[in-house]
Amino acid sequence: MTYSIMAEGLVKRFGGTAALDGIDLAVRAGSVFGLLGPNGAGKTTAVRILATLLHPDGGHAAVCGHDVVTHAHQVRQLTGLTGQYASVDETLTGQENLFLIGRLTGQSRPESRARARDLLATFRLTDAGDRAVKTYSGGMRRRLDLAASLVSRPRVLYLDEPTTGLDPLSRNEMWDVVRGLTATGVTVLLTTQYLDEADQLASEIAVIDHGAVIATGTPEELKARTGALTLAVRPAEPAEVPAVLAIVAGFTRAEPEVRNTTVTVAVGDEAVMPAVVGRLEQAGVRVAELTLRGSSLDEVFLSLTGHRTEEPEGSVAA
Amino acid sequence: MTEVSTVTDSTISDYPDVGDGAGARALTPRVGPLEGLQQTFSLAWRTLVQIRHNPLEIIDFSVQPLMFVLLFTYVFGGAIGGSPHAYLMFALPGIIVQNSLFTTLNTATGLSTDLKEGFFDRLRSLPIARFAPLSGRILADIAKQAWAVGMLLGVGAIMGFRFGAGAGRPLGVLAGIGLVLVSTLAISWALVLVSMLAANPEKVQIFGFVVLFPITFTSDAFVRTASMPGWLQAWSKANPVSLISDAVRGLMVSGPAARPVVESLLYAVAFTVVFAPLAVRAFKRRV
DSSP: OOEEEEEEEEEEEETTEEEEEEEEEEEETTOEEEEEOOTTSSHHHHHHHHTTSSOOSEEEEEETTEETTTTHHHHHHHEEEEOSSOOSOTTSBHHHHHHHHHHHTTOOHHHHHHHHHHHHHHTTOGGGTTSBGGGSOHHHHHHHHHHHHHTTOOSEEEEESTTTTOOHHHHHHHHHHHHHHHTTTOEEEEEESOHHHHHHHOSEEEEEETTEEEEEEOHHHHHHHHOSEEEEEEESSGGGHHHHHHHHHTTOSSOOEEETTEEEEEESOTTHHHHHHHHHHHHTOOEEEEEEEEOOHHHHHHHHHSSOTTSOTTOOOO | OOOSOOOSSOOOOOOOSSSSHHHHSOOOSSOOHHHHHHHHHHHHHHHHHHHHHOTHHHIIIIIHHHHHHHHIIIIIHHHHHSSHHHHHHHHHHHHHHHHHHHHHHHHHHHHHHHHHHTHHHHHHHSSSOTTHHHHHHHHHHHHHHHHHHHHHHHHHHHHTOOOOOSTTHHHHHHHHHHHHHHHHHHHHHHHHHHHHHSSSHHHHHHHHHHHHHHHHHTSSSSSOGGGSOHHHHHHHHHOHHHHHHHHHHHHHTSSOOHHHHHHHHHHHHHHHHHHHHHHHHHHHHHO
16 A cells, blocks of 8 residues: 555644644545544644645654655645635736746646646636636635646645635535546545535545544544434423433444433434434333434534534643 | 636536646756746746736836926926926936835735735745745846836936936946846845735835835935935935935946945945845745
């Protein structure tokens, strides 16, 4: 098995706080790897180190075998970066932006021009290619930004929160784009705050929190561990909450939670639903509300760490 | 026009060789000097092509100097220099220097904007020379300066400005233009440093005006220093803007050139020695 990205014990401090507190990553060549975590977990810091934009304070990282600190120039020839904020020149046209990057990465004028045209077509920006980027919509900007990071045909692509701030339509478009990319053999490291997104795109996920990896695995493995779905049961009689608790505990390893009179718990798959209904009926519990929905990142965190994502620093349950 | 490409069937099936090439391409260990130069030119092209999309920028480096020449010559000229023509002969070299100095502010605000808007992240993630974003910006601004100097000389000629007589004068004129470009390039290092330390382009702009304005106006760029109070005269004589203006007058019109030229160049060396390393260090830290 070959790995495109290897990181060992990456540490980065800003002032007194550790943005990264010893992160290990191993990303298989040709895969989409999801780095999942809430705001401030250290995702962007990790990507910036791997893209040679930041020096780590400790640990090592290598891309295709090239150390990101000592062989930064080689790493830059192999990687493309699409940041959280579209990093293109707003005053230039889409075509000019891509042409410039082609020229900067050593392509001839005709090559750069052709490459820009091809990429604009690929990302459905042909008609907008001769307009200044500042007239683009948010989704168009992200697509151009992604196109810009592909001009030099990178082997490894970093996508730092590619859909944050996009409307659902543009988000779906972006997902299609990423799926299309993987078919070409590019290794993608994707950061996201959305469990859903990581689940949709990544073949392997590392969940990070407070600068440390707290879980890794395929989406299926993580879901099995944390429960991909959340079951909520509200009995009609508050007195029956303990009975409900006892019943749902039989279907999952996760710890149920009670808020007001609603019992919520993470479960592995939707087959649980009819079984729970059957047991509730047997026990004669009258149910006011019964729902099964996808777990939010917050709930995954709760089940992995025992704390919610918004909890203040220092309350880490490692 | 509105957004052209909304979702159709939203499948992008056709990816032209996005991720294949790196395998076939040999990695280079470092950026070659020629590549660095090429990248500098590409980034200079980028800065200049911005003008095409933002024609207002032309006002910045064309109309503003024109206004200075016209206003100073025809409004103040008679009062300061006896006649507009006499004043123009004195002041045009000073206005050229003043304008070039203010143009260096463009370098600083441009760099600051790139830093703030994340375009530098894109550049830094590319396998290009680390100095290219800086040298590209500076090269583009030298081109803008050369344009402004040429335009000021052209307009000046129409208004009656004449180069001094003598066989060596054409060389002197070229040397004068060269001196303006070299000196302002040296001074721009200080502004590059400011742009790396300032939080945003607006702050750079404010700093530029607060510092550049008084320095320019306390020189002999626009008026002879004889009528200034003694302490101001002392400062004005040491002011680099005065020295460069004197040197350009000596080279293009008449008067002693050697001493102000040497002193201007000493200033240029001093500015470069002090501020270039600081600016590059701050630049490396920021980028």
